[in-house]
Amino acid sequence: MQRVTRDASTSQDGLASLEHTVAIIAKHFPPSVAHLYAVPRKGADGTREWWSELTGQPRQYRELNADEQHALLEIYAQRQDAVTQLANELERRGQGTEASALRRLVGPPNLDNLYSINGYPLLVRWGDPEPRPAPSPAPQIAAPIARRRKWIWLPWFLLPLLLLLALLLALWIGWPYLQRWLNTPQPQHFACVKDPQAQPPEFSVVLDTSGSMQLSVDATLEDEQWFFTLGQEDGADPERLARITRGPIRMDVAKSALSQMVNDLHPAIDMRIVTFDGCRAPIDHGQFSLAQRPALIQGIKGLVANDGTALTASLESAARTMNGRDRDGVIVMFVDGADGCGQNACEVAKRIAREQPRLRVNLVNISNNSLASCIADSTGGRVYSANNALEMAKALQDASQEVSGSANCD
Template sequence: MQRVTRDAGPDHDGLAALVQTVAIITKHFPPSVAQLYALPRTGKDGAREWWTELEGQPRLFGELGAEQQATLLSLYEQRQDALRQLASELENRGQASDASALRRLIGPADLNNLYSVNGYPLLVRWGEPAAVVPPAAPPVARTRRRWIWLPWFLLPLLALLALLAALWFGWPYLQRWLHSEPAKPFACVKDPQVQPPQLSVVLDTSGSMQLSVDATLEDEKWFFENQDNPARDLEHLARITRAPLRMEVAKQSLTQMVNDLHPAIDMRIVTFDGCRTPVDHGVFNLAQRPALIQGIQGLVANDGTALSASLEAAAHSMDGRERDGVIVMFVDGADGCGQNVCEVAQRIAREQPRLKVNLINISNNSLADCIADSTGGRVYSANNASQLAVALEGASQDVSSTATCD
């Protein structure tokens, strides 16, 4: 725990309410959300102090470079989205007081009181009204387009993934449309015998997802060998755990995928539980997507990498023989639980030929590429598809709307 700053004057009323608000957030979310708000305390001299459990040197927003500012605001918006969804849920449960307390926290960041601590956003003096920014100030608010704040490689990957998903999911409908006689202009005939494809997502929630996307295999080895003695090389630890973290990138990417998913497609999600049985969270339809996004934001990276078992669990829940299916895997490395994921992928290819697996490599290594290679899927990483995705982004929307007759 470290003190970030303190107020000049004596403490005033309202400390208990602030503490209670933090308690509400902590009750429903992992520390990553609650740690957005510095903890208020009354110092020995009566002044209010602001503390945090985040480790690292606090830096004011204005001291950061443009790219660091954008990344910090992106993480801030993620936390805000989680609070919005929780406030709505609490209101629906009849907990109006708690919902009202959370809604008072929702709004643009007060940049004069926003810090970066090891790449994570931290607000101090958040119980007070934000200072009004004069009109002549730099137009920071106009940069709130969320896609600008994502890691630079994430946009092209998502655009290309959306295109391929539209082509894959829409192909049965598009093929029938191309070979059918047109009835009349702007008419569309849907074939009830054509089943929509199945979609499952496997999200790596292993301990290595706590590391930076820039961390190497050697960094991973060092990290796990020194978990009990992190002070051995604090500079090395800070470098391999700085933002953007793999888990944050995966959450952003998957959330954007849910938002962009065609309304007719339901999504199953499977996550790791160490080397134990993977967690199948079930299938989510269009109406359940807000709950799905909230659940994604609450996931915590920890324990082993049950890559093979999770792939098997996702495939087992799908047809892949009489019905098309796609599994999208967000992973950062190879299986860490003693199984051969390449053999699993080869078996799926034999037994479920209409099921393919696309791999999004968060860590940019090739240890699990055999999954996509065996099933006819694709591998996406930080180093490919950037120019192609931008050119085809608009085309993917056209294919999707034509294929579904919307």
Template sequence: MQRITRDEHATPHGLDALKDKIALILKHFPPSVASVYAIPRIGSGDVVEWWTELGGQPTRFHDLNEDQQAALLERYRQRQETLGLLADELVTRGQPEQAASLRTLIGAPDLNNLYSINGDPVVVRWGLQAQPAVATPAPAPVAAPVVVRRPRRLWPWWLLALLLLLGLLLWALWHWRLPPMNLLPGQSNPVCRASTPQGSELPPEFVVILDTSGSMNLNINATKDDEDWYFKSRPQPEDNDPRTVKIFAPQTRLDVAKTALTGIINNLHPDIDTRLMTFAGCFRQPDHGVFSAAQRPQLIAGIQGLNANEGTPLASSLKKAARQVNGRDRDAVIVMFVDGDDGCNENVCKVAQRIAVEQPRLRVNVVNIGDSSLSNCIAENTGGSIYSSRNASDLANALKHATQAVSECE
């Protein structure tokens, strides 16, 4: 834990209420959401200090370049939308007071009080800046703290209403299932184990989403420029074009994924069952079923026979995978092995935000083998981790970390 700044002009009155708001966020969300708000403490000399559990060097917003500022504000906006969803959910649960408390945190940030720590937004003075010299007696300097403020940027918070519509869509999709597909011919779909004896803790549910979109046929060293050149050029480059030959040469992204996944599956805890889902274009995400420890050889053989083709339905596959696990009364882990952003015109970040509200015990880890970081919001919103590498050995280590919760479960 580290201190960001000391605020000699702030009054310590009301700090407990601020801490209660942070505790409310932590009750429903992973720490990544609550970390937006620095933790107030009373330091030496009764001076208010602002602390954070994030590691890294705090950098003021105005010291960032334009791209860094834009990225920081976008991440702040995503966290704010998540709070709005929670406030709406608390109202439906009959907790309007807590919802109203959260809504006081929603709004554009004071850029003079906004920091970046490794790209994550952190706001200081967030509960006290609306308390200039009031009726509480205080020394003269407190009456007019010298703080340079820039005009606030108002954001279209009415967009939260659209997220409510997304919630209705998710409710409707809950009752819809694609028929399960057999990974191997002649093999019946495995069924999840019955629960363990009453009173004992169930092991985490585990789902692997393996990207089998067409871009997984690219060489492991192919870049985003290579990918855009091939898939967006019109007419499409010829197969004998030297650049085409190079970017489709072995070892492909899918080759590396198969090798890495095989090693991970062999090391899973024996109490963990594995559900495998893949892509088959924007409208189908095959669910190959749940495989017990005894069925892992069949699972591995099936993975080795997979081919890559068509689009990248990240949002749809994440929604479908989330429907297959509990994530409320039982822990669940989803590992998404992907090489880019959603390619089917859906907003995967909003899907992840809804999951964080409805399934707080579901963590989604993202293993990104491509150059794009747009899908990282999935892990950020659900309290998961992000692993990125195009090196085969590094990728195996990344997957090992991404599945640690189901490799070492008790």
């Protein structure tokens, strides 16, 4: 845990209330949400200090560029939605005191108290009431004075000049956006391998084996947040719990679709598979040739979903084994949410795009959580969304078929 900042005042008013709110947050939320709020502590000299379990260099919001600020506020809004949903659920269950404590956290952030640590938002002084401006006296409204309207006539030859000035102004305002669009990597298409001496594209699959893959393919993002905050407590809504855990579950559909994809893969393509191991180092199961595909399918059938979402580390692990510079490559990531291990997948994807420009990452997103879409956007890949079993199988097939097509020149 690291100290992010400290207050100048030694006043400890309200510290007990803040600690109570921290206990509520830690009780109900996974780390991905709980880490939004810095932990208040009393320093050795009596001042209040704000600490965080996130690792990395804290940067104040105003130090970030426009893109980083936008991305940070998007994640902040996601975390706030989770707090609101929990407050509503606690209110419904008669826990009004805890619900009120959480509702005091909901609202736009004070940007002076907002930090970024590896792309994740951190809010300090979140328990301090925002200063309210003193009400200003009502303005005296003077009686309207009737005035004769004056018309301004411009010579006709000035109109083209005004239009030119308006055009120049529009270009000046819009140039940063136009420049960003021009510099955005455009999707690339693999060329067919006609030269018998040329190597076929490299191919890797990253399969999400986190605990959320045990949920139903029909479960929504809101269902998932509820399940990991309240769904496993005594008194949780049994009907909702049964609905979001009934089959077919995401993991079973993923295994079936992935096994079918292995059978359909072009014979010239070897395939590597990487899976999660909580927030520990991902598991690289190795590369499988055509002759090893039966063993690969058996291994896929034996996978078990459990623990955290190491999306970023798994992406890095797969990319490290691939060329991406003078040989084409495709990574298909089959995931159901954003990174849950405190790493920034968007920054890693940007680095891959710079260092391995011929490596493309396709994303099959089964929870419609847009926080990971930046991986595909940065590398010129595509995002496939899936809301049910049939769509999921089709999305995985579509996301990977281009690598077979690039090697199939018959």
